Amino acid sequence: MEKKVSLKDIAHHLGVSVALVSYVLNGKEKQARVGAEMAEKVRRAARELNYRPNLVARSLQSGKTRTIGLIVADISNPFFSSIARIIEDQAKKLGYVVIFGSSDENDEKQQDLIEVFLNRKVDAFIISPAVNTEKQIISLQKMGIPVVLIDRYFKEQWVDVVHSNNHAAAEQAVSQLVRNGRKKIAMVAYDSPLQHMEERRAGYKAALEAGNLGFRPEWLVPVAYTRMDRDVREGLGKLLEPLQIDAVFFATNSLATAGLRRINEAGLKIPQDLALISFDENEAFDFFYAPVTYISQSLDTIGKEAVEVVVDRINGSRKAPVNKIVEAKLVVRESCGSRK
Amino acid sequence: MEKKVSLKDIAHHLGVSVALVSYVLNGKEKQARVGAEMAEKVRRAARELNYRPNLVARSLQSGKTRTIGLIVADISNPFFSSIARIIEDQAKKLGYVVIFGSSDENDEKQQDLIEVFLNRKVDAFIISPAVNTEKQIISLQKMGIPVVLIDRYFKEQWVDVVHSNNHAAAEQAVSQLVRNGRKKIAMVAYDSPLQHMEERRAGYKAALEAGNLGFRPEWLVPVAYTRMDRDVREGLGKLLEPLQIDAVFFATNSLATAGLRRINEAGLKIPQDLALISFDENEAFDFFYAPVTYISQSLDTIGKEAVEVVVDRINGSRKAPVNKIVEAKLVVRESCGSRK
DNA sequence: ATGAAAGCGCTAACAC
DNA sequence: GTGTTAGCGCTTTCAT
Numbered sequence: 174m175e176k177k178v179s180l181k182d183i184a185h186h187l188g189v190s191v192a193l194v195s196y197v198l199n200g201k202e203k204q205a206r207v208g209a210e211m212a213e214k215v216r217r218a219a220r221e222l223n224y225r226p227n228l229v230a231r232s233l234q235s236g237k238t239r240t241i242g243l244i245v246a247d248i249s250n251p252f253f254s255s256i257a258r259i260i261e262d263q264a265k266k267l268g269y270v271v272i273f274g275s276s277d278e279n280d281e282k283q284q285d286l287i288e289v290f291l292n293r294k295v296d297a298f299i300i301s302p303a304v305n306t307e308k309q310i311i312s313l314q315k316m317g318i319p320v321v322l323i324d325r326y327f328k329e330q331w332v333d334v335v336h337s338n339n340h341a342a343a344e345q346a347v348s349q350l351v352r353n354g355r356k357k358i359a360m361v362a363y364d365s366p367l368q369h370m371e372e373r374r375a376g377y378k379a380a381l382e383a384g385n386l387g388f389r390p391e392w393l394v395p396v397a398y399t400r401m402d403r404d405v406r407e408g409l410g411k412l413l414e415p416l417q418i419d420a421v422f423f424a425t426n427s428l429a430t431a432g433l434r435r436i437n438e439a440g441l442k443i444p445q446d447l448a449l450i451s452f453d454e455n456e457a458f459d460f461f462y463a464p465v466t467y468i469s470q471s472l473d474t475i476g477k478e479a480v481e482v483v484v485d486r487i488n489g490s491r492k493a494p495v496n497k498i499v500e501a502k503l504v505v506r507e508s509c510g511s512r513k
Numbered sequence: 514m515e516k517k518v519s520l521k522d523i524a525h526h527l528g529v530s531v532a533l534v535s536y537v538l539n540g541k542e543k544q545a546r547v548g549a550e551m552a553e554k555v556r557r558a559a560r561e562l563n564y565r566p567n568l569v570a571r572s573l574q575s576g577k578t579r580t581i582g583l584i585v586a587d588i589s590n591p592f593f594s595s596i597a598r599i600i601e602d603q604a605k606k607l608g609y610v611v612i613f614g615s616s617d618e619n620d621e622k623q624q625d626l627i628e629v630f631l632n633r634k635v636d637a638f639i640i641s642p643a644v645n646t647e648k649q650i651i652s653l654q655k656m657g658i659p660v661v662l663i664d665r666y667f668k669e670q671w672v673d674v675v676h677s678n679n680h681a682a683a684e685q686a687v688s689q690l691v692r693n694g695r696k697k698i699a700m701v702a703y704d705s706p707l708q709h710m711e712e713r714r715a716g717y718k719a720a721l722e723a724g725n726l727g728f729r730p731e732w733l734v735p736v737a738y739t740r741m742d743r744d745v746r747e748g749l750g751k752l753l754e755p756l757q758i759d760a761v762f763f764a765t766n767s768l769a770t771a772g773l774r775r776i777n778e779a780g781l782k783i784p785q786d787l788a789l790i791s792f793d794e795n796e797a798f799d800f801f802y803a804p805v806t807y808i809s810q811s812l813d814t815i816g817k818e819a820v821e822v823v824v825d826r827i828n829g830s831r832k833a834p835v836n837k838i839v840e841a842k843l844v845v846r847e848s849c850g851s852r853k
Numbered sequence: 854a855t856g857a858a859a860g861c862g863c864t865a866a867c868a869c
Numbered sequence: 870g871t872g873t874t875a876g877c878g879c880t881t882t883c884a885t
Contacts, residue, residue: 225632248594248601254589274601274610288565291565292565292567460801
């Protein structure tokens with residue numbers, strides 16, 4: 174059980190002042206004009222005593238913790254854990270550490286997490302916000318804490334945001350189905366008022382218009398996050414048995430996997446009976462007998478940008494809200510019924 | 514931009530001492546015999562001024578951060594992100610927050626992470642250790658920092674560990690293949706000396722013995738973590754073309770998905786040409802044309818136990834190293850060739 | 854029933 | 870060149 178060694182210990186050990194040791198160990202020896210031999214002695218002592226700076230103390234003094242609070246819907250969702258990994262790496266590169274929390278799409282949980290993180294004095298937040306949490310974000314802004322939203326966002330753009338071009342990507346996907354001759358195209362989407370979902374739905378409708386197919390409300394299956402499985406089973410099921418559609422567009426990968434299970438149950442053949450495309454990737458898509466066509470978001474870019482934006486804010490650069498839009502691309506495979 | 518309010522602000526505002534405010538806000542009013550009206554006034558002021566305790570300051574004073582450092586191979590791996598989610602929830606329940614880092618199975622990265630977390634004074638570590646990092650763990654123990662290992666572990670048991678019954682689970686899986694009439698059963702495993710892998714291999718061999726099949730070294734395909742894809746493609750490929758085996762057991766879900774891709778390329782039919790079973794779950798297994806039989810580890814139990822053990826250690830309970838073994842169970846589906 | 858003061862470990866302005 | 874000092878926000882002992 175080795176004892177903790179502080180600056181004071183080193184100072185005592187060497188018979189010098191704490192300040193001196195601090196200067197040397199922070200590379201401020203020149204601007205504090207510390208003697209070269211002294212500096213060396215200090216460094217050696219620090220090494221020998223196995224000194225570790227206490228960052229808690231430093232944080233108290235500096236008011237900065239070099240910690241970023243990451244809040245997503247669910248860290249176990251591959252979409253978010255992949256982003257978390259990118260964020261972790263980029264943050265580390267810039268000398269930051271990440272603490273995370275899952276909101277389960279619940280505004281109260283999100284508020285709790287924000288409070289816990291605030292008390293711990295995180296320097297900034299990266300949040301994929303739950304529904305109905307504008308006030309929370311605004312409140313953070315009012316406190317002067319940098320926040321950047323990822324993936325999700327609100328209608329008005331008053332905060333930094335990094336997200337994919339949801340409308341265009343969705344439109345492109347659905348157009349692909351149209352081009353492949355599908356005429357009765359359904360969409361399964363969360364009933365969320367969040368802008369990313371809004372735009373995916375809008376992209377779907379736009380593609381239908383463009384294809385002269387017209388939008389039929391009964392083909393837009395709404396799903397509540399808290400009853401995801403049930404809503405998909407029942408809502409989509411109604412369109413499948415008896416079969417009234419010839420294609421489906423899923424707004425997220427979790428909706429798609431739930432939908433695939435239901436489609437299998439109905440005994441439908443992809444893409445003959447039904448063509449399909451999903452927003453977001455999922456390893457499972459590769460192993461479906463008809464590899465699933467999907468929209469690939471650049472998680473890499475989103476994660477990296479988010480960290481960069483937020484660290485810039487911490488450092489006081491940037492003025493107007495940043496709205497960084499990342500290109501998503503369609504990966505065409507068998508499930509959408511394209512002729513090779 | 515609201516200003517931060519501290520105990521001192523409240524004290525000033527009320528014309529009382531900082532200590533008094535501290536007592537009240539920490540629920541120590543009775544033992545400090547604070548007047549009831551005074552207490553009420555303090556609480557109201559705190560609310561009105563929107564006071565938030567600065568946990569950094571509290572940590573400096575108490576020497577406790579109520580933070581757990583979680584180190585895994587890769588947080589974007591569903592196995593680890595699922596565990597992370599459990600750990601997050603359990604930690605939150607006990608008043609702890611989690612900071613995480615990915616080691617990429619690299620001992621130096623792991624050491625870096627440990628150092629960063631140490632400097633930030635985490636109260637404890639939960640680690641899924643990389644190869645060759647016994648010294649790191651021992652060193653933590655010597656410093657008196659609680660550590661619990663999850664998933665992986667070392668030969669000697671001198672530290673708290675929570676893991677599945679790897680040997681038995683692997684043996685059970687392979688026995689299933691034997692029972693299904695397979696006689697040429699290969700295994701794809703990491704070449705890691707870590708005990709969890711060691712035991713999965715041992716379980717495989719034990720089941721072969723028990724089935725009077727004998728162990729053939731050329732059927733144990735070794736894979737290096739850093740060249741996972743290549744090693745699986747080549748190593749397993751050699752056994753597939755031409756086909757020399759009638760079953761494969763994969764030691765992890767990532768090995769299995771890589772293996773499945775290779776098997777598909779070889780145009781083999783599961784389970785007719787080849788039966789298979791994987792250690793660990795993967796959503797993709799559900800969508801393979803022959804749903805994959807797998808060993809399901811109880812991530813829930815592992816995560817919860819890990820937090821409990823480590824928090825107990827923080828609180829000074831427990832004496833001897835804990836070795837908590839969690840039952841894993843075989844989920845039999847089509848891929849292993851069982852007759853229904 | 855309340856306050857004064859020390860101290861957690863560190864930084865930085867200022868003094869000598 | 871090096872030391873002294875104040876202070877970050879909090880807890881807690883000891884006075885009163």
